[in-house]
Amino acid sequence: MTEYKVAIIMGSPNDRPKMAPAAETLEGFGITADVHVMSAHRTPAKVAEFVGGARDAGYAAVIAGAGMAAHLAGAAAAHTTLPVIGVPLSGGALNGVDALYATVQMPKGIPVATVAVDGAVNAALLAVQILAVSDAELAQALVADREARAAVV
8 A cells, every 4th residue: 555644734723632533544544644733814824835835745635624714724725736625623603614614615726625514534534535546455445444334333
């Protein structure tokens, strides 16, 4: 299996508990998950620099989790052609609905795949599915994961 690396970015250190399942899921598939905190609003230059260089740094995808205004995934997607998967996070007065709208409503030409509010596991699984398109071993690992999840039901 090819070695893959996925960046997980989040807007605040407080988001770590909600985003940790993404890293755990990726690591379960043998994919390196590098976790970084950066804000679309408070550190926009850091976001642009990191994501703009993500492909050259060896990343295969970016998972971006943020709550409330939640522009992190969109800001990331504006600076890369790598797949960006947005995770709207719950919290604030609207408990994640605002984050969902801010993450999913992207202009033409700057796509962001968006999962459910607090859907860090599905974000990681989507990243694995994207990578498995050209990796038979990873695709088989996804089949085994699905079977294991079905056995728990």
